[in-house]
Amino acid sequence: xxxxxxxxxxxxxxxxxxxxxxxxxxxxxxxxxxxxxxxxxxxxxxxxxxxxxxxxxxxxxxxxxxxxxxxxxxxxxxxxxxxxxxx
Numbered sequence: 001x002x003x004x005x006x007x008x009x010x011x012x013x014x015x016x017x018x019x020x021x022x023x024x025x026x027x028x029x030x031x032x033x034x035x036x037x038x039x040x041x042x043x044x045x046x047x048x049x050x051x052x053x054x055x056x057x058x059x060x061x062x063x064x065x066x067x068x069x070x071x072x073x074x075x076x077x078x079x080x081x082x083x084x085x086x087x
Contacts, residue, residue, distance in 0.1 A: 012048040012049075023040075029070060029077055056061040
């Protein structure tokens with residue numbers, strides 16, 4: 001994936017409500033544990049700070065950790081919301 005830092009910055013600059021809503025959708029698509037997801041999303045500012053510090057390699061590993069099919073689904077969801085972090 002060709003990582004695009006500007007697009008990641010768009011993601012983390014979203015208002016908290018929109019960011020949390022999108023993160024829930026992504027987590028669900030990835031098959032994440034709902035309880036763990038809600039714990040992470042209880043502090044969206046902290047999560048945004050962590051995401052903003054990702055290197056291209058870390059972002060690639062994070063997206064790909066869900067598997068190829070789910071990764072494509074996640075990238076598609078992000079694109080639908082106007083965020084295209086890579087190809």
